[in-house]
């Protein structure tokens with residue numbers, strides 16, 4: 589294949605950035621075509637940078653899903669926001685995602701300004717257009733263009749897929765010529781053990797209330813291949829306070845059983861094999877101050 593032929597390979601990094609809960613991970617999953625990043629109705633679901641690989645003909649679009657950007661207070665929060673901005677800095681294109689309902693409210697407006705000021709190629713997409721009326725949408729698009737996104741404002745629904753193929757085409761055409769970063773059949777850069785922990789953490793975010801999801805972390809302690817083709821996965825759910833342990837376990841252990849059975853179902857579907865999942869709950873007040881935890885997620889401990 590000649591470098592200047594019509595099929596010359598293209599590849600680049602697109603950071604998806606925005607306020608918490610605007611649908612960044614949903615969009616990355618939609619573009620990749622399979623779930624590589626967990627999604628929940630709660631804010632601060634994504635904790636680290638996760639790469640998802642989307643293909644479009646000769647172009648490989650490496651999407652960088654990032655944690656939502658907010659005003660961080662604690663160490664983990666600072667590391668999350670730092671990971672998001674680092675993701676933007678390392679990319680060819682920064683795609684700012686805006687929630688159609690919330691619009692360019694305070695937090696999104698501040699993120700937009702920084703993206704415009706720093707990104708080599710800023711792009712905006714208004715997401716969740718399935719939730720708003722057309723007039724409101726057009727007003728918001730005009731506002732985004734005025735902010736500096738000029739003629740590059742997309743309107744999409746990551747949930748229904750509306751508008752997403754237009755965006756994919758635009759991104760593909762904007763990718764610089766160059767070799768692919770990932771093999772064609774690889775969908776994400778997450779190691780299997782980390783991905784498996786994320787699958788369980790997603791259920792924690794779906795099934796538990798209040799501050800509990802944010803007070804917990806999941807680690808894969810063991811991944812054991814079995815002779816019959818099944819895999820045995822052992823994980824620990826860490827919580828910060830003793831009282832939270834009882835909530836994760838639930839009456840008669842029902843809650844953790846539900847978390848485990850939902851996570852196992854997803855692990856089995858994706859891995860296409862039987863999974864024996866064993867979940868433990870441990871209290872560790874200081875898991876958010878454990879250097880190893882940050883290293884594993886690729887987060888900066890001293891952000």
Ligand SMILES: Nc1nc2c(ncn2[C@@H]2O[C@H](COP(=O)(O)OP(=O)(O)OP(=O)(O)O)[C@@H](O)[C@H]2O)c(=O)[nH]1
Pocket residue numbers: 607608609610611612613614615626627628629630631632633634635654655656657715716717718719744745746747748
């Ligand atoms: N109606 C509608 N809901 C959406 C759309 N995209 C995402 N959502 C929902 O919005 C919620 C948040 O989605 P996520 O993809 O987790 O959002 P995020 O921006 O990655 O969130 P953080 O990782 O916490 O920053 C979930 O309940 C999604 O199902 C959309 O286009 N339309």
Ligand SMILES: [Mg+2]
Pocket residue numbers: 612613614625626627633634653654655656
């Ligand atoms: Mg996310």
